[in-house]
Amino acid sequence: MAEPKTNELMETLASLCKRRGFIFQSSEIYGGLNGFWDYGPLGTELKRNIKEQWWRSMTLLREGVVGLDASIIMHPRVWEASGHTSTFSDLMVDCLLTKKRFRADQIESQSGTAYFYTGAADAAAGKESKDTFSVLIETGKHPGYAREVARQFYQQRGLNEPVLEGERSEPVQNTVRYNPENGSLLTEPRPFNLMLKTCVGPVESADNVSYLRPETAQAIFVQFKNVLEVSRQKIPFGICQIGKAFRNEINPRNFTFRSREFEQMELEFFIRPDEAVEAICGRVAKPPGPGHPGEPQPDWGWQLWHQYWVEERLRFYESIGLPRASLVEYWQKPEELAHYARATVDVLYKFPFGKRGQNGELLGEELEGIAARGDFDLSQHQQFAGRPMSVLDEELKAAWPRLDPAKQAELSERFFQSRLKGLLTAGHNPGVAEKQARQDAEGLAKGHYIPHVIEPSAGVDRLALALICEAYSQDQAPDEKGRLETRVVMRFHPRIAPIKAAVFPLLKNKPELVQKAKEVRSLLRPHMSVFYDEAGAIGRRYRRQDEAGTPFGVTIDFDTLGEKGPELKDTVTLRDRDTMKQDRVRIADLVPMLTARIR
Numbered sequence: 390m391a392e393p394k395t396n397e398l399m400e401t402l403a404s405l406c407k408r409r410g411f412i413f414q415s416s417e418i419y420g421g422l423n424g425f426w427d428y429g430p431l432g433t434e435l436k437r438n439i440k441e442q443w444w445r446s447m448t449l450l451r452e453g454v455v456g457l458d459a460s461i462i463m464h465p466r467v468w469e470a471s472g473h474t475s476t477f478s479d480l481m482v483d484c485l486l487t488k489k490r491f492r493a494d495q496i497e498s499q500s501g502t503a504y505f506y507t508g509a510a511d512a513a514a515g516k517e518s519k520d521t522f523s524v525l526i527e528t529g530k531h532p533g534y535a536r537e538v539a540r541q542f543y544q545q546r547g548l549n550e551p552v553l554e555g556e557r558s559e560p561v562q563n564t565v566r567y568n569p570e571n572g573s574l575l576t577e578p579r580p581f582n583l584m585l586k587t588c589v590g591p592v593e594s595a596d597n598v599s600y601l602r603p604e605t606a607q608a609i610f611v612q613f614k615n616v617l618e619v620s621r622q623k624i625p626f627g628i629c630q631i632g633k634a635f636r637n638e639i640n641p642r643n644f645t646f647r648s649r650e651f652e653q654m655e656l657e658f659f660i661r662p663d664e665a666v667e668a669i670c671g672r673v674a675k676p677p678g679p680g681h682p683g684e685p686q687p688d689w690g691w692q693l694w695h696q697y698w699v700e701e702r703l704r705f706y707e708s709i710g711l712p713r714a715s716l717v718e719y720w721q722k723p724e725e726l727a728h729y730a731r732a733t734v735d736v737l738y739k740f741p742f743g744k745r746g747q748n749g750e751l752l753g754e755e756l757e758g759i760a761a762r763g764d765f766d767l768s769q770h771q772q773f774a775g776r777p778m779s780v781l782d783e784e785l786k787a788a789w790p791r792l793d794p795a796k797q798a799e800l801s802e803r804f805f806q807s808r809l810k811g812l813l814t815a816g817h818n819p820g821v822a823e824k825q826a827r828q829d830a831e832g833l834a835k836g837h838y839i840p841h842v843i844e845p846s847a848g849v850d851r852l853a854l855a856l857i858c859e860a861y862s863q864d865q866a867p868d869e870k871g872r873l874e875t876r877v878v879m880r881f882h883p884r885i886a887p888i889k890a891a892v893f894p895l896l897k898n899k900p901e902l903v904q905k906a907k908e909v910r911s912l913l914r915p916h917m918s919v920f921y922d923e924a925g926a927i928g929r930r931y932r933r934q935d936e937a938g939t940p941f942g943v944t945i946d947f948d949t950l951g952e953k954g955p956e957l958k959d960t961v962t963l964r965d966r967d968t969m970k971q972d973r974v975r976i977a978d979l980v981p982m983l984t985a986r987i988r
């Protein structure tokens with residue numbers, strides 16, 4: 390029942406995005422390219438603000454996180470080490486009739502009557518096909534439909550007038566083997582690697598195949614040692630990056646939600662293994678309970694660091710206008726976890742589309758994943774590149790000899806077991822893994838270890854879409870003649886609103902008003918994005934900015950010029966987008982007043 394409404398809402402949003410210049414289809418004049426999008430003037434500002442807020446919250450406002458801006462194409466061995474070459478794939482199925490491709494996990498389960506055919510013959514043409522085929526139709530629907538679909542299938546095999554052979558039917562429950570759009574049988578699921586390939590250099594050959602990065606994270610791991618050295622950081626510390634990523638998604642959908650080119654904002658936060666924390670602090674703190682665990686402490690192990698980042702990220706989303714109630718914190722079940730992950734929390738946003746619960750309620754779709762990845766990534770790059778990725782932790786080196794021998798032995802053994810498990814999970818040969826894990830345990834006693842990682846990984850485009858969905862609203866507002874009309878308002882948080890303030894002279898044919906308005910625009914411009922508009926009735930101009938999501942409207946009228954007395958001279962009306970309330974404000978107060986609200 391709710392689905393058509395949902396689609397309608399997404400269609401309304403997509404059309405608003407196009408009309409107002411948030412998002413356009415890529416290459417639209419050539420018919421578009423599925424899974425690729427362009428951001429127009431408002432969308433560009435929105436994305437810039439999202440990235441700026443993320444960068445501020447991840448680096449500028451905290452200690453111990455530095456940035457990286459790495460290339461999109463990297464050495465192909467990077468993707469072997471990370472596992473993307475062998476395992477970064479989705480299962481796909483093709484419709485046997487239309488060849489349309491689907492992600493296997495996106496086929497909805499269906500029930501009905503399946504019609505099976507052993508082949509078909511065209512006696513007049515002397516041709517036959519022994520390909521088997523099957524069609525699912527609703528129980529009770531005329532079998533003629535199934536036969537028509539089957540005939541099309543055999544026509545594609547060169548039979549002009551196919552006579553179907555061996556028809557039989559049976560009821561089928563909860564199957565995902567048929568195309569929900571036409572009932573045709575699908576191919577068996579098979580893996581499809583999602584990395585987009587290219588060739589580097591003038592010769593196209595298997596030797597110079599490279600990939601557009603499917604995530605920004607790997608560059609951070611690969612540059613970990615360089616960044617550590619130049620930034621003079623100590624564990625725990627983080628490296629973050631914002632940049633493009635590419636995935637050849639089988640079925641891009643839900644507007645920009647699943648695209649083939651998108652931007653990620655990723656932090657790799659490097660922490661001590663728990664055994665090192667215990668050696669230094671005498672214990673590893675236990676999570677005190679749900680919620681934010683407070684300021685980081687030296688005795689935090691991976692669990693507390695993970696919890697800390699989940700809560701920090703939720704706070705971030707709230708700070709830019711996604712209320713807590715619109716978000717879902719989803720803890721992946723053990724069977725859902727990637728093989729290297731100890732825990733992963735997905736932050737879901739309740740988009741108007743996506744999975745629904747038993748009562749039709751929206752369950753949300755992923756905005757961000759926060760994974761505790763152990764030492765998998767650095768360990769893999771150490772192995773594949775043959776370069777050490779371990780660090781020397783002076784505190785650990787000093788603390789270890791002070792431990793009593795029984796504690797040393799216990800921590801060494803635990804560390805050995807944990808390394809061994811990691812290496813075996815990553816597919817290393819047991820003999821080699823055991824030798825390596827033993828060496829690493831000896832290294833721990835001298836203060837060396839490969840850092841563990843907590844990774845909050847978010848998508849810029851998904852967040853932009855969530856903010857657009859959240860901002861969209863309609864209310865009633867009086868028009869020029871005082872009649873109520875429907876107003877479309879994008880209620881963006883001022884921090885991420887594409888345009889912060891619109892400046893309007895009340896009338897465009899009064900040079901004194903226009904001149905003053907332009908002065909106000911120049912005053913605000915160095916501090917925020919400003920839009921100047923003198924065209925049309927003031928009410929229409931307000932509406933246009935409401936739809937663009939501009940939180941503040943500044944109107945220059947005759948009072949500003951002092952025509953109603955000196956006390957109002959150099960004051961303007963400041964209109965609030967959401968309440969439509971207008972206040973009289975001194976021009977001199979505008980900058981501090983507005984900057985306080987947009988920061």
Ligand code: GAP
Pocket residue numbers: 603604605606636638645646647648649650651652653655755756757758844846847848849850851
């Ligand atoms: N380094 C970990 C990683 O890449 P992921 O869950 O595959 O993890 C992280 O991706 C985030 O990137 C997702 O939560 C989502 O916001 C964004 N993302 C992933 N695939 C996307 C796609 N096809 N289109 C838009 N955003 C995508």
